Amino acid sequence: MINQLVNNIKKLDAPIVVGLDPMLDYVPEYIKKAAFAEYGETLEGAAEAIWQYNKGIIDATYDLIPAVKPQIAMYEQFGVPGLVAFNKTCEYAKSKGLVIIGDIKRGDIGSTSKAYAIGHVGKVAVGSKTYSGFCEDFVTVNPYLGSDGIRPFMEVCKEEKKGMFILVKTSNPSSGEFQDQEIDGKPLYEMVAEKVASWGEELMGDSYSYIGAVVGATYPKMGEVLRKIMPKSYILVPGYGAQGGQAKDLAPFFNEDGLGAIINSSRGIICAYKQDAYSQFGEENYADASRQAVLDMKEDLKQAWVK
Numbered sequence: 001m002i003n004q005l006v007n008n009i010k011k012l013d014a015p016i017v018v019g020l021d022p023m024l025d026y027v028p029e030y031i032k033k034a035a036f037a038e039y040g041e042t043l044e045g046a047a048e049a050i051w052q053y054n055k056g057i058i059d060a061t062y063d064l065i066p067a068v069k070p071q072i073a074m075y076e077q078f079g080v081p082g083l084v085a086f087n088k089t090c091e092y093a094k095s096k097g098l099v100i101i102g103d104i105k106r107g108d109i110g111s112t113s114k115a116y117a118i119g120h121v122g123k124v125a126v127g128s129k130t131y132s133g134f135c136e137d138f139v140t141v142n143p144y145l146g147s148d149g150i151r152p153f154m155e156v157c158k159e160e161k162k163g164m165f166i167l168v169k170t171s172n173p174s175s176g177e178f179q180d181q182e183i184d185g186k187p188l189y190e191m192v193a194e195k196v197a198s199w200g201e202e203l204m205g206d207s208y209s210y211i212g213a214v215v216g217a218t219y220p221k222m223g224e225v226l227r228k229i230m231p232k233s234y235i236l237v238p239g240y241g242a243q244g245g246q247a248k249d250l251a252p253f254f255n256e257d258g259l260g261a262i263i264n265s266s267r268g269i270i271c272a273y274k275q276d277a278y279s280q281f282g283e284e285n286y287a288d289a290s291r292q293a294v295l296d297m298k299e300d301l302k303q304a305w306v307k
């Protein structure tokens with residue numbers, strides 16, 4: 001899957017991932033009206049609305065982007081119907097040739113991590129048969145339980161040729177409370193990055209590892225250091241756009257081959273129609289606004305590289 005991700009990025013010249021983080025407030029009224037008419041103002045109605053909203057965005061953008069990143073929390077808030085919408089979204093995006101990065105941020109004691117890994121990137125055995133619970137190609141993983149929590153993901157990813165992005169330095173304002181703490185003069189996030197690099201050596205694709213890292217766009221100086229510590233790991237970079245990360249600061253997240261990082265934008269793309277810059281599209285054409293926002297993001301990144 002890392003090879004497919006790299007190939008998609010190269011083919012489209014777009015190191016961009018669209019975050020599918022639907023909140024009901026983002027969904028245009030006409031979509032909600034139709035969903036509620038069919039299922040009532042229920043969890044099923046909400047799940048139908050977010051699925052239809054996602055489908056519109058995928059249809060309008062799939063030819064421009066290599067991957068999508070559905071954030072599972074946005075679906076879990078609607079319980080079981082929400083998870084059904086998550087799965088439908090992943091399957092549909094996959095049918096359009098997109099790589100699926102499930103932002104699930106899991107990680108636990110070994111036996112529990114194994115179940116998470118099987119459920120999201122592996123296959124579960126039921127009697128003599130096996131099934132995929134969910135169908136992501138990559139998942140995000142929390143490393144703070146140590147290698148016990150990571151190894152089961154590695155085993156499943158190796159079997160299935162799937163991958164993971166391990167949280168190294170997150171984009172949020174308080175990420176430094178723990179991640180920046182120093183041990184013998186070295187920040188914790190650098191220690192995690194060193195582990196990511198060494199785990200990554202065990203699971204190499206053609207040029208990059210199946211094991212990548214999450215580093216926030218909001219911490220570009222750290223991104224520069226971390227890029228060097230993990231030269232063969234793809235970096236998933238959230239925090240561009242809605243969280244204030246800017247294209248001009250992102251060059252250090254990339255390697256000299258022009259690869260090695262993929263920049264996420266969720267609200268900036270899926271809620272584009274609500275922004276002044278895209279108000280001409282209106283609610284009815286929310287998906288066209290998202291398409292334009294992807295094109296603008298691509299141009300924004302390109303201009304920043306050129307400079």
Ligand SMILES: O=c1ccn([C@@H]2O[C@H](COP(=O)(O)O)[C@@H](O)[C@H]2O)c(=O)[nH]1
Nearest residue numbers: 071170171216238239242243265266267
């Ligand atoms: O450090 C991290 C890790 C993950 N995220 C996730 O990325 C998106 C960002 O959404 P925006 O609307 O583009 O701000 C969201 O799913 C987060 O949970 C992150 O922001 N930072």
